[in-house]
Amino acid sequence: MSRSLRHGALAATALVFSIASLSACSAGNDAQTLQVRPDNAATAVDNIKIQNANIITQPGHETEGPAVVNATLFNEGPKAEVLEAVKLPGTNATVELHAAEGKGPIKVPAGGRVILGGKGNASAVIGNGRQAGSDGNVQSVVFTFSETGDVGLGALIVPASGFFEGFGPSTLPSPKPTPSKGASETPGANPSESAGRQSDTPSDVESGSDTQTDEDSAAH
Template identity: 55%
Template structure:
C-alpha cells in the first residue's frame, strides 16, 4: 500500500473514532446528555413552570419554628391560576400561603410569574418546619394549582444561612403578617412577567 493510501486510511479511522462517541452521547433515551440535570429543583406541567424550589429552615439546628418554601412560579397560559395549596407528602406539616399584600389567594398571573419567599413577595410558611423537613434532604413537594392541578417535584432542604439567610423563615413570616412596601403587579400580589424578581438560585440580569 502506498504512503498516500495509508495516510488516507488512518485519517478515515480517526474520523470514525471521533464521531462514534458523539453519536452515542446524542442518541436514544439513555443518552448521556439527557442525564445532565440542573442543580436546582425545576418542573413543567401544562402551562405551569416551577424553578429554583428550596425549603429553607431555621438557621440554628436546635431552633424550633417554621420553615418556608421558596421558588419561582411561571404561568404560560392565558388565564390566571391560583396556588391553592402546597403539600409536603410524608409529613403532617401545614403550609400557610399568603399574598405579598393584604390577604387572599396567591395568584400567578396569566403570562407572568411570582416569587415565593423573600421580602415583598408571597410566602409559603411551613408550620413546625424543623420537624417537617430535615436539612440536606430532598423533600417531596406538591403545588396545587386551580387549573393545572398537582405539580410535584423534590427540593433540597437548607438552613437560612449565607445566601439563604434573606430567604429564611423570619423574613417570610414578617412579610406575610401585613402589607409590604415593595411594588408588585398582578392579582394577589403576583409579579408580572416583565418584573425583575429573583428567586433563590437565579442571578440578576447582566451577571
Template identity: 60%
Template structure:
C-alpha cells in the same frame, strides 16, 4: 489546526459558557427569565413551570421554629391560576400561604410568574417546619393550582444561611440557652450609653 483539535476547542468553549450560565443563576429573576437552567429543583406540567424550589429551615439546627417553601412559579397559559395549597406529603406539616399584598390568595397571572419567599414576595410558611423537615434531605412538595391541579417535585432542604438567608423564615427564635436577638437589655444599654449619660452631661453643662 486539525479537524479534531478544532472540535476539542469548540467543546471546551461550550463548557466555559455553560459554567458561566449556571453562575448567573444567583443573579435573581432576570437570570430565570433568560431560561438559565437552575441548580435547584424544577418541573414543568402543562402551562405551569416551578423553578428553584427549596424548603428553607432555621439557620441553626438547634432552633425550633417554622420553615418556608421558596420557589418561582411561572404560568405560560392564557388564564391566571391560583395556588390553592402547598403540601408536604408524608409529613403532618401544614403550610400557610400568603400573597405579597398580605390579602387574598396567591395568583399567578397569565403569562407571568410569582416568587414565593423573600421580602416583599408571597410566602409559604411551614408551621412545624423543624419537626417535618431535616437539612440535607430531599422533601416532596406538591403545589396545587386551580387549573393545572397537583404539581409535585422533590425540593432540597437547606438552612437559612449564605445564599438562602434572605429567603428563609422571618421568625427566627433564639436557640435554647441564648438570648433573643432583640431584647430589652441591649436596648436599655444603648439608651444608657447614648441617651442617659450624655443627656445628663448636657443638662449639667447647660446649668453652668
C-alpha cells in the same frame, strides 16, 4: 494571479471557515444547554413551570421555629392560575399561604410569575419547621393550582444561611432579655431609703419648731 487577488481569496476563505466554525460551536453549545439542569429543583406541567424550589429552615440545626417553601412559579398559559395549596406528602406539616399584599389568594398571572419567599414576596410558611425534615434531605412538595392541578417535585431542605438567608423564615427566634443583678436590687432598696428620708424630715422640722417655741417662752 495578482498579489491583491490572492490576499482577497485567502481572506474570503478564512471568513467562510470562521462562520462555519462559529455555527458549529453555537449548535453544540445550544445542544448542551438544553441538557443542563439547575442545581435547585425544577419541573413543568402543562403551562406551569416551577424552578429553584427549596425548603428553608431556621439557620441553627437545633433551633425551633417556622420554615418556608421557596420557589419561582411561572405561568405560560393564557389564563391566570391560583396557587390553592402547598403540601409536603409523608409529613404532618401544614403550609399556610400568604399573598405578597398580605390578603387574598396567591395568583400567578397569565404569562407572568410569582416568587415564594423573600422580602415583599408571597410566602408559603410551615409553622413547625422541623416537621419538614432534616437539613440536607430532599422532601417531596406538591403545588396545587386552580387549572393545572397538582405539580410535584423534590425540594432540598436547607438552613437559612449564606445564599438562602434572605429567603428564609421572616420569624426568627430572639434571645430573651435577662435583667441585670444591679437593676433588680435597686428598686427594692430605693423605696425604703426614700421612705426613711421622707419620714425623718417632718420629725426634724417639728422638733426644731418646738425647741424654738420653748426658747421664746423662756425669754419672755
